[in-house]
Amino acid sequence: xSFDSLGLSADILRAVAEQGYxxxxxxxxxxxxVVLSGRDLLASAQTGxxxxxxxxxxxxxxxxxxxxxxxxRPVRALILTPTRELAAQxxxxxxxxxxxxxxxxLVVFGGVSINPQMMxxxxxxxxxxxxxxxxxxxxxxxxxxxxxxxxxxxxxxxRMLDMGFIHDIRxxxxxxxxxxxxxxxxxxxxxxxxxxxxxxxxxPEQVEVARRNTASEQxxxxxxxxxxxxKRELLSQLIGEGNWQQVLVFTRTKHGANHLAEQLGKDGITxxxxxxxxxxxxxxxxxxxxxxxxxxxxxxxxxxxRGLDIEELPHVVNYELPNVAEDYVHRIGRTGxxxxxxxxLSLVCVDExxxxxxxxxLLKREIPxxxxxxxxxxxxxxxxxxxxxxxxxxxxxxGGRGRGPGSSMPRPSGDKRPQQARRQGPAxxxxxxxxxxxxxxxxxxx
Numbered sequence: 001x002s003f004d005s006l007g008l009s010a011d012i013l014r015a016v017a018e019q020g021y022x023x024x025x026x027x028x029x030x031x032x033x034v035v036l037s038g039r040d041l042l043a044s045a046q047t048g049x050x051x052x053x054x055x056x057x058x059x060x061x062x063x064x065x066x067x068x069x070x071x072x073r074p075v076r077a078l079i080l081t082p083t084r085e086l087a088a089q090x091x092x093x094x095x096x097x098x099x100x101x102x103x104x105x106l107v108v109f110g111g112v113s114i115n116p117q118m119m120x121x122x123x124x125x126x127x128x129x130x131x132x133x134x135x136x137x138x139x140x141x142x143x144x145x146x147x148x149x150x151x152x153x154x155x156x157x158x159r160m161l162d163m164g165f166i167h168d169i170r171x172x173x174x175x176x177x178x179x180x181x182x183x184x185x186x187x188x189x190x191x192x193x194x195x196x197x198x199x200x201x202x203x204p205e206q207v208e209v210a211r212r213n214t215a216s217e218q219x220x221x222x223x224x225x226x227x228x229x230x231k232r233e234l235l236s237q238l239i240g241e242g243n244w245q246q247v248l249v250f251t252r253t254k255h256g257a258n259h260l261a262e263q264l265g266k267d268g269i270t271x272x273x274x275x276x277x278x279x280x281x282x283x284x285x286x287x288x289x290x291x292x293x294x295x296x297x298x299x300x301x302x303x304x305x306r307g308l309d310i311e312e313l314p315h316v317v318n319y320e321l322p323n324v325a326e327d328y329v330h331r332i333g334r335t336g337x338x339x340x341x342x343x344x345l346s347l348v349c350v351d352e353x354x355x356x357x358x359x360x361x362l363l364k365r366e367i368p369x370x371x372x373x374x375x376x377x378x379x380x381x382x383x384x385x386x387x388x389x390x391x392x393x394x395x396x397x398x399g400g401r402g403r404g405p406g407s408s409m410p411r412p413s414g415d416k417r418p419q420q421a422r423r424q425g426p427a428x429x430x431x432x433x434x435x436x437x438x439x440x441x442x443x444x445x446x
Contacts, residue, residue, distance in 0.1 A: 006032045008061050011100035016057070019096055025050035026209040032058045040182045040204035042197045044189045049209065051185050052093050055079075055153050060094075062151065063126055064101045073104060073124030074148035080132055080172065082160040083303055084109040084280060085287070090155060091129040103127060110134045111280030118143040132160070132168035139175060146175045151183065154200075158186045158193050159330075166196075173200070187330060218341045219316075219332050222370040223356065227377050228349035231319060232260060234375050235347065236267040239296065246290070247315040249299045250331050252323065252386075260319060261299045271297035302327050310334060318346035323386070325358040345370070350383045 003016055003024055024032065027045040034041045035058035045051050059077055079094075081087040091107030098105060105127040108117045114137060121128075121143050128135075128144070138144040152173075154160065160169065182201050186193050189208060197204065226234050239247060251257045257273040264271040272286040272295050290298040291310055302322060313335045322328055328346075335342025346367070348356050360366050 001029055003057075006057075007036055008032070008057055009064065011064070012057060012060055012097060015097045015099050016053075021053075025054075027051055027207065028054045028057070030207045030209065031055065034205045034207065035059065035181075035183060036061060038062075038181055040201040041184065041207065042189075042193075042201055042204045043183070043185050043207040044187065045207075045209045051187075052090055052155070053097070055155070055183050055185060056090070056093055056097055059127070059151055059153070060098050060101060060103065063103055064098075073126055075125060075128045075144060075146055076148060077127045077151045077153070078135075078146060078149045078172075078176070079127065079129045079153040079155060080135070080160070080169070081129065081155045082131065082163050082165060084111060084131060084283070085303070086156060087129050087131050088284075094127055094129060098127075105129065108134050108138060109280070110137070111283075114138065114141075114143075132165045132172060136168060136171055139172075146172070147177060149176050149180055151181045152176060153183045153185065155185050156187065157184050157196065158188050158190055161190075161192050161196065187333075188326065219335055219344050220341070221332065221344045221346075221367045223346045223348050223367045224370050224372055224375070225377050226347050226349060226372070226375045227381060228351065230375060231347045231349065232263050232267075234372060235317065235319065236264060236269060238345070238372075239264075239269055240267075244315050245293065245296055246310075246313060247297045247317055248290075248310070248313060248334055249297055249317045249319050250322070251299060251301060252320045254301055256320065257299045257301055261297070264297055264299070269297055270295040271299055273299045274303070275301040276303050302331070314342055316342065316344045318344070321346060321348060321352045321355040321359065323355070325355070325362040328359045329362070350377060350381055351386055353383065355386075 001024060002022060003013055006024065006029070008016075025045075026049065027043060028050050031041060031043050031051075031054035035055060041055075043051065043054065045054075063076055079090055081090055087107050087109045091105060094105045103126045104124065106117070106120050106125040107129045108121075109131040110133055114134070117134075117138065118141065121138065130138075135144070139146065154169070160166070182204075184193070184197055184201060184204075224234065235249070238244070249260065251260060254273075254275040254277050257275050261271040261273040272289060274283050274286045278286070286295070286298060289295045299319075316332050316335045318328070318331060322331065332342075332344035335344060346356070356367075
């Protein structure tokens with residue numbers, strides 16, 4: 001099957017061809033006809049399989065069929081994403097595929113000045129790509145009107161639930177017209193996603209092109225057991241001896257990402273860190289330098305596990321295993337995208353054996369072990385609790401994603417806000433500012 005057979009216009013096909021695509025992926029083959037038919041859709045596919053084009057192409061087709069040539073343009077399609085990086089990537093795809101269409105698009109997210117975004121909205125846009133918090137900021141200032149939205153897309157909806165955006169999503173839904181087409185795209189069909197779909201979607205078509213929580217077969221996976229204090233030494237040696245020129249490394253905490261990037265620099269390996277505490281400018285520069293080859297290593301927290309599309313990325317390293325097994329799948333999914341192959345290596349210390357078992361239980365297989373001479377772990381070292389605490393919920397396990405007032409769940413690592421501030425929702429530069437009572441001053445990082 002080719003894109004020509006999916007009912008897309010010549011202008012869209014021309015733009016798709018210029019991006020080097022001739023045949024749709026399985027998710028695109030199944031999703032595009034459903035979206036064009038006007039039905040609601042619940043779609044899931046492995047990361048890197050083309051979900052974005054699966055909703056972008058038919059969306060452009062529907063909007064261009066009755067595009068407004070001049071005058072004020074209402075927002076007709078709204079695409080919500082959980083992170084700034086994913087919003088930027090989706091916005092780039094929309095721009096590329098609509099280059100020959102009379103449609104305007106705009107990307108808005110937090111961490112940057114809101115004023116330029118407000119100015120562009122005044123000129124009118126057909127397609128708005130947004131993170132929930134910044135969108136609500138704009139709506140609060142009457143800078144955006146969502147009353148004429150025809151199509152709503154929730155991209156990486158499971159990640160939005162993980163990040164605690166469910167209340168923001170509900171506030172956005174309240175501003176949309178009741179009659180609209182809803183498209184929910186996700187890497188997984190968790191129980192919480194199904195619950196959201198039941199409330200949001202009307203008689204939806206369901207598309208799932210891969211089993212739940214499976215890793216791409218194009219990614220080779222290995223585990224190296226090593227003492228925690230020797231991880232950085234081993235990583236530097238592997239990068240140097242293997243002449244790895246582009247490596248995405250994951251840590252659990254923001255502090256850990258900063259420290260590792262600094263230590264790699266001292267080893268003569270160019271590196272930068274990317275996480276939620278970095279300014280948007282710093283995040284954008286680090287990602288651009290990594291893609292261009294200006295730096296060899298990008299050290300990231302799980303904020304980068306979704307939405308980073310790095311062409312032919314060869315290596316992903318789990319410097320620390322994620323607290324929740326499902327994040328492992330999304331991390332290693334940054335390599336082996338489209339038709340490319342990739343390698344994922346996990347450096348596992350004695351503290352992380354339980355996390356490794358959780359991951360292998362999710363994958364339903366053991367990850368091959370790799371022994372590196374001189375780095376055998378010391379059997380006398382006893383396991384210690386993971387410093388930032390292991391959250392007591394499982395993804396797809398039926399609860400605990402939203403951390404509302406009174407929740408007994410541990411807060412995410414690095415969330416050092418006072419208790420009163422934490423009640424406002426998860427820490428994020430994309431969350432809208434809300435009035436809050438003065439908090440009692442507390443000491444320490446509790």
